[in-house]
Amino acid sequence: MKEIRFHGRGGQGAVTAAELLAVAAFYDGYFSQAFPAFGVERRGAPVLAFTRISDKKIRLRSHIYNPDYVIVQDSSLISSVNIAEGLKYGGVIVINSTKDLRELGNVRTIDATKISLDTIGRPITNTTMLGAFAGAVDLISINSIKRAVGERFVGELREKNIQAVEIAYNQMKELNR
Amino acid sequence: MNDNIKILEGSMAIASTVKTCKPNIVSAYPITPQTHIVENIAKMVADGEIKADYIRADSEFSALSTLIGASATGARTYSSTTSQGLALMFEALFNASGMRLPIVMTVVNRALSAPLNIWNDQQDSISVRDAGWIQLYAEDNQEACDLLPIAYKVAEDKEILLPTMCCMDGFILTHTFEPVIIPEESLVDEFLPPFRPDFILDPANPLTFGAYAGPEIYTEFRYQQHNAMIKAEEKIEKAMNEFGEVFGREYGLIDEYRLDDADIVIISMGSLLGTIKDAVDEMREDGIKVGILKITSYRPFPKEKIYNKIKGIEKGIVFEKDVSIGTGAGLLNDLKAALYGKKQTPFLYGFVLGLGGRDVGMNDIKDAVKKVKTLELEDFGFINLRKEVL
Numbered sequence: 001m002k003e004i005r006f007h008g009r010g011g012q013g014a015v016t017a018a019e020l021l022a023v024a025a026f027y028d029g030y031f032s033q034a035f036p037a038f039g040v041e042r043r044g045a046p047v048l049a050f051t052r053i054s055d056k057k058i059r060l061r062s063h064i065y066n067p068d069y070v071i072v073q074d075s076s077l078i079s080s081v082n083i084a085e086g087l088k089y090g091g092v093i094v095i096n097s098t099k100d101l102r103e104l105g106n107v108r109t110i111d112a113t114k115i116s117l118d119t120i121g122r123p124i125t126n127t128t129m130l131g132a133f134a135g136a137v138d139l140i141s142i143n144s145i146k147r148a149v150g151e152r153f154v155g156e157l158r159e160k161n162i163q164a165v166e167i168a169y170n171q172m173k174e175l176n177r
Numbered sequence: 178m179n180d181n182i183k184i185l186e187g188s189m190a191i192a193s194t195v196k197t198c199k200p201n202i203v204s205a206y207p208i209t210p211q212t213h214i215v216e217n218i219a220k221m222v223a224d225g226e227i228k229a230d231y232i233r234a235d236s237e238f239s240a241l242s243t244l245i246g247a248s249a250t251g252a253r254t255y256s257s258t259t260s261q262g263l264a265l266m267f268e269a270l271f272n273a274s275g276m277r278l279p280i281v282m283t284v285v286n287r288a289l290s291a292p293l294n295i296w297n298d299q300q301d302s303i304s305v306r307d308a309g310w311i312q313l314y315a316e317d318n319q320e321a322c323d324l325l326p327i328a329y330k331v332a333e334d335k336e337i338l339l340p341t342m343c344c345m346d347g348f349i350l351t352h353t354f355e356p357v358i359i360p361e362e363s364l365v366d367e368f369l370p371p372f373r374p375d376f377i378l379d380p381a382n383p384l385t386f387g388a389y390a391g392p393e394i395y396t397e398f399r400y401q402q403h404n405a406m407i408k409a410e411e412k413i414e415k416a417m418n419e420f421g422e423v424f425g426r427e428y429g430l431i432d433e434y435r436l437d438d439a440d441i442v443i444i445s446m447g448s449l450l451g452t453i454k455d456a457v458d459e460m461r462e463d464g465i466k467v468g469i470l471k472i473t474s475y476r477p478f479p480k481e482k483i484y485n486k487i488k489g490i491e492k493g494i495v496f497e498k499d500v501s502i503g504t505g506a507g508l509l510n511d512l513k514a515a516l517y518g519k520k521q522t523p524f525l526y527g528f529v530l531g532l533g534g535r536d537v538g539m540n541d542i543k544d545a546v547k548k549v550k551t552l553e554l555e556d557f558g559f560i561n562l563r564k565e566v567l
Contacts, residue, residue: 019186022354026184035353037536059317059451061349062538 001054002139003064007083008073011043013126017071018049020130020152024144025053033058046081053139071133072096073112073125094136094172096125108136110172119164120157131165135172142169181358187318187350188213190357191257191283194322196227197365198281198329201252204232204243208262209295210347211285215257229255237262241269241280248278249386251377253329256280259347260287263301267308273340274309274402276387279332279372280340281325282310286447286498287347288533296534297347298498299447303475303507309402311341311409312476314446318357320473321345323426326360326369330416333372337409339402344475346448346498348534360424368423410477430479433486435461436468441546442487442523444470445496446508449537453496456542467546472508480515484522493523494549496542496560498531505557530560537561 004021008014015036022034030053037048050064066086075097077083084093095101096112110132112125119128127149134142142165149161185193191214195203203222205215222231232247234240237258244254258266263284273280284302288294302312313328315321321343328341345351376384390398410430417428434454436442443453450471460467470486470493487493495509504510509527516522526549531537541560548554 019354023184026356031356032184033353033355035349058355060455060539061353061448061451063536065538 001052002068004051004069004071005064005067006049006071007077007081008047010045010047012073013124014047014049014073017126017130018051020148021051023148024140027144027147028141030054031057037063046077067091069137071129073129092137094133096129108172110168112168115164115167119167120160127161128164128168131168132172135169136176181361182356183359184354184356186213187321187353189217190318190322190359192217192221193359194325195255196221197360197362198326198369200229200255202232202244202247203229203255204234204240205256206234206237206240206262208259210287210351211257211259213351214283237265238269241266241273244280245269245273245278248280249276249378251374253372254280257283257285259285260289260301263305264289270305270308270310272387275398277338278340279338281328281332282342284342284344285347285351286344294533297349298532300499302342302344303499306476306507309339311339313343313473314475315345316448316450318350318355321350322357322360323420326365327416327420330369331409331412334412335375337405337412339405339409349448364423368420406477410479413474428473430474431482431486432471434469439466439468439490441467441492441494442470442490443467443494443496444472444512446472446475449496449531452537452539453542456539460543460546478511483515484519487523489521490523492549493525494545495525495527496530500529527557528560535561
């Protein structure tokens with residue numbers, strides 16, 4: 001089983017990101033589960049969301065304490081939240097940041113805010129970060145991510161989100177070459 | 178995987194299943210974490226996907242009272258609520274069961290105020306266990322869906338006519354995306370016949386429901402409710418068996434997991450069971466002979482079946498998300514009453530955990546089992562207490 005923890009702020013769509021990753025994993029043929037852990041329900045407050053992915057039916061319903069992967073939607077969280085807490089040995093952290101933090105170890109960064117602003121026109125980075133995750137980690141196919149994202153949005157927003165996913169995926173692939 | 182399997186939010190899975198049960202009247206008042214269920218149903222009604230009337234109510238009291246009127250006219254009815262909403266329904270709960278109206282309601286389990294808390298525990302439905310409603314508890318979203326047609330079938334049975342709560346843990350199930358097979362509408366049609374009660378409110382043939390009953394007749398009404406609840410045990414089992422034949426998914430009033438050679442039986446209800454099953458698998462690998470008795474039907478409480486499953490096991494550990502303040506907890510107390518005077522019963526430990534949304538991990542379960550084995554715990558207590566804030 002692979003466990004992914006999302007760090008975001010209320011309003012940034014971390015819960016949706018966890019859900020879409022579970023949907024994409026399901027389309028790749030896995031069993032999956034996604035659920036939120038809101039702290040306080042208000043815009044800007046730190047939010048956690050979780051995704052589990054497994055070959056077998058998932059019964060466990062506790063929070064994720066030892067994630068295989070961590071996705072951080074907002075680099076300003078790093079100063080207030082221990083984003084690496086409980087990370088498994090060899091685990092990977094994907095952060096939305098303008099800085100390249102690869103020297104810290106298994107950290108992959110991407111300027112998701114810029115990609116989101118350029119494509120979607122708003123600094124909502126959840127779908128962009130899913131594209132980045134698919135590019136950084138060989139776990140979920142980009143096609144399933146695009147399918148899941150495509151089903152969640154309609155019209156222009158749908159196209160823009162898929163575009164953001166693709167750009168982030170390609171940029172991350174390029175970085176990891 | 179089954180072709181009909183989809184991945185969706187628990188609340189949406191429930192709304193989609195309600196649709197297949199074809200209710201005539203839905204009435205509800207939105208309250209976290211039930212909101213997504215009734216929002217989705219309201220949308221389905223507005224889009225013409227469900228041929229039901231959705232009656233918006235100004236409170237949970239009004240919502241259930243509306244359904245009482247509707248059900249008495251012979252309509253199939255549905256509502257959903259949680260916590261404070263269920264508490265506000267208290268008076269109407271007894272009216273529904275006393276008038277023998279087979280209303281089906283999803284109770285999304287949530288903590289009660291005060292202090293205000295919107296997160297999951299099971300204090301709300303456990304606190305109304307004596308209201309004369311059947312209560313079924315779901316382990317996962319598949320079960321939460323499947324229990325709905327089963328609930329309608331039993332509730333509407335002319336030998337039963339009891340309202341039914343299908344209980345599911347708030348957030349932990351309602352807000353979780355996981356794969357679910359929505360019961361196919363054609364199969365639900367085959368499984369669940371239309372509701373055709375013998376007695377209905379009809380101006381052409383006037384009857385009175387829930388009229389005054391003095392000391393000379395009130396007791397007999399209650400006695401018949403009691404008998405119907407006991408009778409419901411075999412009817413639920415029958416309906417579950419039929420459900421298994423039609424849908425290929427098996428359920429029971431109770432279920433066992435790795436219980437055959439167990440020295441310790443863990444007894445619990447609801448979504449805790451998934452985490453407990455994973456913990457039991459790990460403990461089994463460490464050579465600890467522990468198994469699980471899962472309670473799906475809390476009302477009726479299948480006493481004999483429970484006894485027969487756990488007879489001869491040395492120790493029982495009850496994990497539950499409610500407390501009977503000062504006097505144990507709901508499931509624990511009912512189990513003790515059920516086993517009283519019987520031979521070879523397990524010594525029961527009762528542990529309260531997961532209140533107000535506190536997370537329950539596998540280690541909480543394993544730690545409690547270990548401490549019971551080494552006699553480090555009293556027979557009743559709260560797990561995972563933050564002693565530093567007391």
